[in-house]
Amino acid sequence: MDGVYQHFRPEEQPFIDAASGWIVQAENQYSPYLTPFIDPRQAFILQSLISKNSEFMLVSLLTHERQRFLIKPDYFEENEADYQMCLFSIRYPSKFSNLSHPEILGALMNIGMKREVFGDILNVGNDWQFVVEEEVANYVQLNLTKIGKVNIQLERLPFTGALAIPDDFEHKFVTVSSMRLDSVVATVLNISRQKVKIMIEGGLVKVNWQVVKQANFECTENDMLSVRKHGRIQVLEQIGKSKKDKLKLNVRIKG
Structure with a gap:
């Protein structure tokens, strides 16, 4: 692994080790491996590692910054269900209350969610959404009932209902x-x-x-x-x- 480490930062070695393990598992089973949510830099590292194997590729369902990826062999044709994610819309009294990204992030962390189990927090106007791993979706829906002092409800949506975030970079x-x-x-x-x-x-x-x-x-x-x-x-x-x-x-x- 020393030859791989030299291309990245020392503090990135734990992620490189984890990502290499994901790739080995996909190769050994010759089947897709589903990653946790990772950030763009981690996705870049993962893609760099995968590019050494022409039989595998990295694919995602969404175009967000934090994404869940499939490491898949060429033959595998993925569908939405393979990503095992749930899209939630936050319902709240928007005429009387405001939400913010830090408040939503804090509320998710306060109910015990680790950062790798949920993706981007999406916002357009008064509309807020976020994506979580399907495995924790029911728990999140039952336990996330307040953000700050605002009472909220979570509604599951199909991914076709995801907010279109403008690329204002x-x-x-x-x-x-x-x-x-x-x-x-x-x-x-x-x-x-x-x-x-x-x-x-x-x-x-x-x-x-x-x-x-x-x-x-x-x-x-x-x-x-x-x-x-x-x-x-x-x-x-x-x-x-x-x-x-x-x-x-x-x-x-x-x-």
Whole structure:
């Protein structure tokens, strides 16, 4: 595995080990393996591992950020039921109450849900939805009756009823002096590097949904950066160097 580890971060080794085990199980049984919900960076790593085996592929049902994937052999034709997921719509008195992403996330965690058993929390206007593993769906429906002080009910929906989330990310090409976290954030958001360093050390910046307090943290492809009050940046790819030997990046930005 050392040859694989060298292409990724040391802290990603536990996920690499788990993902490699999923692939081995799919190969040994020559049948699909269903993953838990994983984030885009983890999906990138998993796809990188699978690409070494031409007989298997990675497929998903939805186009959300956090997804549940099937590692499947070429012959297998999947259907919706194979993903073993449930889509819930949150019913609440929207004329008198408001919900927020942090409140819904906190409510799910408070009833004992681990992050890998549910996907994105979707929102358009006053409508809120989320996806969970089918195995825990009944438990969630029985126990999630309040979000904050708001009484709610959960309604199961077919996946054809999933909210269409607009892709309001803006594509942008930038040149950075390095892949350091402070350099990437400062350049993309046009903020001074010193100010960004203070923000990072103050815990205001996340990489792949985890707080990173080291300004010299090295970013890489498919990293999702979240900067409090400034939005999100997804590093898509490095596309060479400029004439001044700076790195050219393709990124997506959402304010």
